[in-house]
Amino acid sequence: MSIEVNGKTIETDDEGFLLNRDDWSETVGLELVRQHEAAGHRKVTETGWMLIKYFHDFYEDHMRHPSMNELIREHEKLEGKSFKEEVDYKQNLYELFPHGPIPMLAKLAGLPHNAVTKEMED
Numbered sequence: 001m002s003i004e005v006n007g008k009t010i011e012t013d014d015e016g017f018l019l020n021r022d023d024w025s026e027t028v029g030l031e032l033v034r035q036h037e038a039a040g041h042r043k044v045t046e047t048g049w050m051l052i053k054y055f056h057d058f059y060e061d062h063m064r065h066p067s068m069n070e071l072i073r074e075h076e077k078l079e080g081k082s083f084k085e086e087v088d089y090k091q092n093l094y095e096l097f098p099h100g101p102i103p104m105l106a107k108l109a110g111l112p113h114n115a116v117t118k119e120m121e122d
Contacts (some may be wrong), residue, residue, distance in 0.1 A: 005031050017106075017113035024056065024110025032108050043097070044108070048096055055109035065106045068093075 001012045011019040015073045058066045097104040
């Protein structure tokens with residue numbers, strides 16, 4: 001499969017994950033988000049875009065995507081939130097990305113499909 005972005009063909013797997021993460025750019029991300037929303041998923045908010053960029057940058061630094069726990073700890077560190085608020089934050093993530101925040105964010109951030117594992121959802 002593939003997507004077209006500015007006249008360039010970007011190869012994807014059957015689920016829409018980029019085959020080459022170096023193909024990702026914000027323009028490619030916009031197309032992935034457009035397809036995501038066209039498939040009936042919730043509209044990606046400014047917060048969603050912030051998370052997409054966080055995932056992309058985290059992968060560049062660590063060569064893996066963050067786990068749910070790391071994502072929540074980062075939010076806690078940045079926002080100074082309590083545990084109760086972190087439970088609410090996790091629930092909010094699932095409201096934004098109901099089919100699983102980790103795989104959906106990884107896909108939209110152009111990360112490889114093989115980087116997404118079930119254990120990282122916990």
